[in-house]
Amino acid sequence: MRRVADMFKPLSRPAEMIHDISVLTLLICGVIFVIVTALLVYVVIRFRQRPDDDGHEPPQIYGSTHIELAWTIIPILITVVLILVTSRTIGEIQNRQMPEDALKIRVVGHQWWWEVHYPGLGIITANEIHVPVSDRDPEKARPTHIVLQSADVIHSFWVPQLAGKTDLVPNKDNEIWIDPYEVGVYFGNCAEYCGTQHANMLLRVIVDTPENFQKWVDNQKAAPPRPQTPLEIEGERLFFANSCVSCHKVDRTVSQGVFGPDLTKLMTRQTIGAGVAPLNHDTLRAWVKNPQDLKVDCYMPDMQLLPKEVDAITAFLETLK
Numbered sequence: 001m002r003r004v005a006d007m008f009k010p011l012s013r014p015a016e017m018i019h020d021i022s023v024l025t026l027l028i029c030g031v032i033f034v035i036v037t038a039l040l041v042y043v044v045i046r047f048r049q050r051p052d053d054d055g056h057e058p059p060q061i062y063g064s065t066h067i068e069l070a071w072t073i074i075p076i077l078i079t080v081v082l083i084l085v086t087s088r089t090i091g092e093i094q095n096r097q098m099p100e101d102a103l104k105i106r107v108v109g110h111q112w113w114w115e116v117h118y119p120g121l122g123i124i125t126a127n128e129i130h131v132p133v134s135d136r137d138p139e140k141a142r143p144t145h146i147v148l149q150s151a152d153v154i155h156s157f158w159v160p161q162l163a164g165k166t167d168l169v170p171n172k173d174n175e176i177w178i179d180p181y182e183v184g185v186y187f188g189n190c191a192e193y194c195g196t197q198h199a200n201m202l203l204r205v206i207v208d209t210p211e212n213f214q215k216w217v218d219n220q221k222a223a224p225p226r227p228q229t230p231l232e233i234e235g236e237r238l239f240f241a242n243s244c245v246s247c248h249k250v251d252r253t254v255s256q257g258v259f260g261p262d263l264t265k266l267m268t269r270q271t272i273g274a275g276v277a278p279l280n281h282d283t284l285r286a287w288v289k290n291p292q293d294l295k296v297d298c299y300m301p302d303m304q305l306l307p308k309e310v311d312a313i314t315a316f317l318e319t320l321k
């Protein structure tokens with residue numbers, strides 16, 4: 001569940017550019033480290049205490065214009081080089097013009113989950129972002145443009161293999177773009193402390209082939225099948241009779257809450273509770289029974305449901321696919 005993405009294997013243009021300057025910075029700092037350490041080791045050995053020391057202080061030297069100029073000018077030059085290279089990369093990433101037909105996504109950070117909108121497609125989901133694969137060749141690239149917003153406090157969107165960290169700030173839109181080169185699942189997380197469950201604010205970017213992405217889109221837009229079994233039907237009744245509807249949205253129903261994740265296609269997702277557990281019957285049932293067991297302090301309270309109500313609501317939720 002909790003995979004740490006390897007930031008030394010960038011698989012998207014912005015991540016690649018950041019990786020390149022990180023390597024350059026690391027190299028420069030590495031060279032400085034080796035020189036300083038070598039000098040230190042030399043001095044420690046060369047001037048160590050010996051049995052025949054006469055106990056006098058060595059000659060005291062006050063000031064040397066040449067040495068002082070050298071250790072002032074060289075670090076300034078190194079810092080200027082790093083500033084210039086970094087600003088150029090930041091500029092290149094931020095000023096990149098998105099093609100007209102780029103996929104647009106809006107991600108809203110919440111304590112402690114991610115709301116994901118596809119405004120052009122009419123899709124809302126949570127914690128898992130599907131995007132089509134792009135290409136290393138800039139001519140064939142299909143970048144995805146992401147607008148970042150926050151519903152409460154500052155969060156930070158970070159999928160190390162795809163792009164650098166960008167904060168989600170209340171009342172301010174930040175923007176990033178990604179163009180993943182390979183199909184697969186990319187792990188990310190919130191990178192700005194945002195409260196008790198900050199560590200369980202996980203994120204997945206699922207990169208599909210264009211065909212599979214289209215299939216995912218079609219499925220997300222299709223209505224989920226109607227509840228069939230008596231348990232599912234009872235679960236649906238209970239879902240709408242309880243306060244589930246005031247926080248959650250199930251499209252095409254009266255359930256239009258916006259405080260919690262959209263549940264219209266809940267069962268198409270891989271995880272529950274923003275990555276706190278894999279999504280399956282047992283974890284879903286445990287969540288409905290008492291979300292606080294899985295995710296302490298999350299904003300969904302223990303609804304004090306009876307075991308048979310938990311079974312019915314779980315059965316209803318499992319039809320949402």
Ligand code: CUA
Pocket residue numbers: 109110111112154155156190191192193194195198199201
């Ligand atoms: Cu959201 Cu940390």
